[in-house]
Amino acid sequence: MTDKELAIYIGSKIREYRKKRFLTQNELALSVGIGHTTIANYEKGFRTPKKNTLFKIAESLNVTIDDLFPPVQKEDTLSSPTPQVLHLDRKLQEPRHAEWISQGERLLEEQEAESATINEPLYEYKVFEKLAAGNGYTYFNDGNFDIVFHDEKMDHDFASWVFGDSMEPTYLNGEVVLIKQTGFDYDGAIYAVDWDGQTYIKKVYKEETGLRLVSLNKKYADKFAPYDEDPRIIGKIVGHFQPMTT
Template sequence: MDISQNIKFYRKQKGYTQVDLAKLLNVKPTAVSAWESGRNKPLMDKVTLMANVFNINISQLVGDTFEVNDINPVYSKLDVNRKKNVYKYAVNQLDDQNKIIQMPEPTPESEYEEFELFGAVSAGTGEYLTDNKPEKVMYKGIVPEHDFAVIVNGNSMLPLFEDKQILFVKKTDEIRSGQIVIVDYDHQAYVKKFVRDEKSCRLVSLNKEYKDMPIDEEHDIHIYGTVVL
């Protein structure tokens, strides 16, 4: 895994939110969000600090199996002129690295809002929504009025909702035919289109590769709410 994936992995392993890690590193939550998405890379001092916070080696965090001490035995055997060449090369590499990791974030902080992501709902085989605990994350754009947010897992609602898209939901017990709902169907959570007509009452996938899910006495169903965005 690269550094963006490793930051997210070790952060979650420690039970930290993006906001928690930002406070420990004395940076803004948008910086952590940018690191984890790969839009930006942390400075070396933050990499070192994160490695200490996660109680791991720097090489584990940056995703490189190379150990710093590996170069010392080789370097010590070089003659003076070759050592100078190694030093010059190392300086050039450091300059190139700093040009990359010091790039400003492409998106202003004002375009991000923080919200709690409750868990995943399936656009395919079902998720256990109630098993997830809310996680504070950053969202690019304006967060609409909502009661909870979830992330799509799967492709059965294409082209309306893509895999890993965030959905904002308003809780309600009253729904109309044609609305997109978050529903517990036989104890698994889905995002589907609710349809009621003269034929039947059912949950429909927009991707026609998936079959309709009938709403009847044979299935245990609870509506969490309707999708507002």
Template sequence: MFANNLKYLREKQNMDQMELAIKLGRKSSSSISEWEKGKYTPKIGVLNDIAEIFGVSITDLMNKDLSANVDNRNKVISMYDSLHEERQMKVYSYTKQQYNDQNKIIQMPEPTPEAEYEEFELFGAVSAGTGKYLTDNKPEKVMYKGIVPEHDFAVIVSGNSMLPLFEDKQILFVKKTDEIRSGQIVVVDYDHQAYVKKFVRDEKSCRLVSLNKEYKDMPIDEEHDIHIYGTVVL
């Protein structure tokens, strides 16, 4: 998703690869080309710079098809322009109602018998599949329906390698720690990409394990850089 979004945003602003490279403090456009081809993803600091240049959030840059939103918007505008004035007013009234309803949910959530909405800061995505990223600045404030447990930071799952325990787009709350035990679910930086995995240590090896058996284990050894962010609050 990142590769397509980067190319879309760059072309939308009539910016060539070299111009973007200069804005990012690079002497050549080779990295931009490789990013747009999907060969690899830049580190979090560069992702943050790219998000700022194009005025988008890192979460949207990495996980949302930004071009699809514009295509849908253009289609709606085109259809609206072709309507008679009376029908345009009906569309406007309906759109305004939807906008107000949305803002009521986000800004002034009504308590329910089951749970209330709480606001917390979301620090990006962790992969339950291929690697993602984790930002250490500019978290997004989001609303969560349910009980927010005691935690140090929160992330959103991307992928299905941790099914059936965690689903794609599920919010995870994490407690920071440098000490982990075998069997715990952890959020880690593995070769500069962020993951949520099960940590396993036994007589065979130390490794990060996916609950979905379609995914291979990730060995923890001297050939890989690893940093523990914390354990998931279950």
């Protein structure tokens, strides 16, 4: 089972047990101490809970942590030689038997060499569920973050999750956006904005009385953040990616 398949399985079990307990995503999130959007992403398999969070979820659902994982498969069937291998081992005579073993070792070396080229280094990113603006160029977070990995190292000051489809097709739900703490650069660039207790990823236009926040997805209307409500530009979006499994 791949890491992605495991994430989907765990998410499906969280949803199954949550519904059996007649809990909403928000109720479960409050019990665990995380945001309801994080529960939604767990259930969709976009993200895998960290170990301590898994224990809290299991406790809130009144199940064991093993209940959230696939049944353990016995390894004896995986390690036993197949009938074809046993047949070849018994029937092949020298020098053909030695040639068969040599060919197998060569193929194994090729396979390991290919794996070595594929396994490029992964870089760690700390991704916050919410960013909030402080005074000037100082920013803080709500303490709830995830560690994810990507095969490219990109310069940034903050990383945050994309929630929803308002910035599709460029920024997808479950992706990570990278934010550079630049302040306002120019109209129409993509920024992270703190306003009304939330962090928005939007195209931003400065107008006389406030900031106009524009979605890339045309089905969403513009939002307007008046200056007297103190909207803060956290920074400019300088990159985005889908987290990689390790």
